[in-house]
Amino acid sequence: MLIDPRFTLLADGLTGFSTALKKGERVLIDAFDVPDAIVIELIRAARRRGAHPMVQIHRARVTRELTLGAEEAQYAPHAEVELARMQKVDAYIALRGSDNIFEASDVPSDKVKLVSKLMKPVLDHRVGKTKWVVLRWPTSAMAQQAGMSTEAFEEFYFKVCTLDYSRMIPGMKALKALMDKTDKVHLKGPGTDLRFSIKGIPACPCGGQRNIPDGEVFSCPVKDSVEGVVQYNAPTVYLGSSFDNIRLVFKQGKIVEATSSNTKRLNQILDSDEGARFIGEFAIGFNPHILEPMRDILFDEKIAGSFHFTPGQAYETYGNGNKSQVHWDMVCIQRPEYGGGEIWFDGKLIRKDGLFVPKALHKLNPDYLLGKK
Numbered sequence: 001m002l003i004d005p006r007f008t009l010l011a012d013g014l015t016g017f018s019t020a021l022k023k024g025e026r027v028l029i030d031a032f033d034v035p036d037a038i039v040i041e042l043i044r045a046a047r048r049r050g051a052h053p054m055v056q057i058h059r060a061r062v063t064r065e066l067t068l069g070a071e072e073a074q075y076a077p078h079a080e081v082e083l084a085r086m087q088k089v090d091a092y093i094a095l096r097g098s099d100n101i102f103e104a105s106d107v108p109s110d111k112v113k114l115v116s117k118l119m120k121p122v123l124d125h126r127v128g129k130t131k132w133v134v135l136r137w138p139t140s141a142m143a144q145q146a147g148m149s150t151e152a153f154e155e156f157y158f159k160v161c162t163l164d165y166s167r168m169i170p171g172m173k174a175l176k177a178l179m180d181k182t183d184k185v186h187l188k189g190p191g192t193d194l195r196f197s198i199k200g201i202p203a204c205p206c207g208g209q210r211n212i213p214d215g216e217v218f219s220c221p222v223k224d225s226v227e228g229v230v231q232y233n234a235p236t237v238y239l240g241s242s243f244d245n246i247r248l249v250f251k252q253g254k255i256v257e258a259t260s261s262n263t264k265r266l267n268q269i270l271d272s273d274e275g276a277r278f279i280g281e282f283a284i285g286f287n288p289h290i291l292e293p294m295r296d297i298l299f300d301e302k303i304a305g306s307f308h309f310t311p312g313q314a315y316e317t318y319g320n321g322n323k324s325q326v327h328w329d330m331v332c333i334q335r336p337e338y339g340g341g342e343i344w345f346d347g348k349l350i351r352k353d354g355l356f357v358p359k360a361l362h363k364l365n366p367d368y369l370l371g372k373k
Helices: 005-018 036-048 060-068 072-086 109-129 140-146 150-161 165-180 263-270 359-364
Strands: 026-032 052-058 091-096 131-136 184-189 192-197 204-206 216-219 227-231 236-238 241-243 247-251 254-259 279-285 306-311 331-333 342-345 348-352
Touching: 005 036, 005 091, 005 131, 005 150, 026 036, 036 052, 036 091, 052 060, 060 109, 072 109, 140 150, 165 204, 165 216, 165 359, 241 263, 254 263
Parallel strands: 026 052, 026 091, 091 131
Antiparallel strands: 184 192, 184 342, 192 227, 204 216, 216 279, 227 247, 236 241, 247 254, 279 306, 306 331, 342 348
């Protein structure tokens, strides 16, 4: 089979820089509606490193049908099998394509909730116990979301996903060090005036070793410290439903008011469990190639000059202990064309209108990451 050389470059990056596969390690390749060619190239790339690939193929329409009639008697043993498989691998690579991002839009919320609850131990083991990386796959549907031709979007996709992520390392180290010693955070912008503490919660740099595309450093608020209001300006899709102009009001860490273009569904999701109305992640995005939202969170949360503030589940090592079946990355862009905005740490201006201010963080600004400085 003839392989697109871009596939080879991407597969080498995923098995090399991202998961650093070693001889004898087992890797699960989880493929959701993607071409066979990229799966085959990942198998070959893993074998070149002496690793043992395993493959699972998914189809969104089949998954929808299974979920429509989901029952505990069906999914509990399925979850046990999936957990047993995950416990047998050292690394996990997921490629997620989608011909229709709204494929699950008519699945009842109680069915989604049931499946999410039963499958959560699989997710927790994968995140906490394996080397993992997740990426979207370019499709016509994604090109439409981005407002681009299919060819132009593919060029954009491979440019983003094969970025020299090693250039992010110095700036990320500096931002992590700063966040690790920060107590008070203040986010300001149109419709946003939000204060919280990240004291004692470590920050995690993400530069191509967990998600592709990548480019963020995340931490988490002290659970009950969040006060104020945040107005998100990037549209989002969650559980098959679309949302615009989400606005959240916080008191003592809890979301006490939530509105959007789809307010009823927004509040249904935030009422999924007790933890869904508390925040599980605060992150700063800086991928220089990603500038506009496209309703795909793996891209949108990395937008240059953005932050995301996430209701729901916190990460175990970098979190505040919040537990939830929800983890919803909501994005606000602070570049001038989106109204600007500021991030302050302990009274010091850290980023203004999407550009980092302290000299040590200049290496996260677009010109440096694109090799222009």
